[in-house]
Amino acid sequence: MxxxxxxxxxxxxxxFYKKLRATYNENFGTSFTDEEFLLTTQRDLPKEDAKKLFELINEPDYFRDxxxxxxxxxxxxxxxxxxxxxxxxxxxxxxxxxxxxxxxxxxxxxxxxxxxxxxxxxxxxxxxxxxxxxxxxxxxxxxxxxxxxxxxxxxxxxxxxxxxxxxxxxxxxxxxxxxx
CATH class of the missing domain: 3.40.50.1000 (HAD superfamily/HAD-like)
Known part of the structure; x- marks a missing residue:
């Protein structure tokens, strides 16, 4: 067996993080590089920003590409x-x-x-x-x-x-x- x-x-x-970084930068006015973003995944977002980011990645086609x-x-x-x-x-x-x-x-x-x-x-x-x-x-x-x-x-x-x-x-x- x-x-x-x-x-x-x-x-x-x-x-996933490459697209998440681009989404984050575009929607929150930041300019993280891929490397910076991978090292800062534990950052504290304001509640409203965290909610908005979740809504963006929860879109039905987000993971497709x-x-x-x-x-x-x-x-x-x-x-x-x-x-x-x-x-x-x-x-x-x-x-x-x-x-x-x-x-x-x-x-x-x-x-x-x-x-x-x-x-x-x-x-x-x-x-x-x-x-x-x-x-x-x-x-x-x-x-x-x-x-x-x-x-x-x-x-x-x-x-x-x-x-x-x-x-x-x-x-x-x-x-x-x-x-x-």
Missing amino acids: KKSIAIDMDQVLAD LELLDPDAIEVIQELQEHYEIFIATAAMDVPGSFNAKYDWLMQYLPFLKTQNIVFCGNKAVIHTDYLIDDSPDQLAAFKGTGIMYAMPYNATVEGFERVNNWQEVRAYFMGQVNQ
């Missing part, structure tokens, strides 16, 4: 699928208006994936795969299997998880597991 891998969507497959975070991701997932059962586990409950757009994005980039292997969830503690690749320390901490931290500037100081910086490192890690 194949081992299983769950893969987060935002900031592991899709470049996100860029692929790493061009190697698709090829690596296809290769891993030969050895592992692959699932996409995205915390879509955080932005309930995103379901259709996230599904369309996944079908555009991963048309070879079984649709039954797409999981829209909140807390990923409900995911019972062998591995989870995620950028969120909270999601990885709740997960019961082996958590793999997809490195981002905002999780650089988090310890306790295997770390990968890109999809070539994901390939090396999991293909190394197959050959053991």
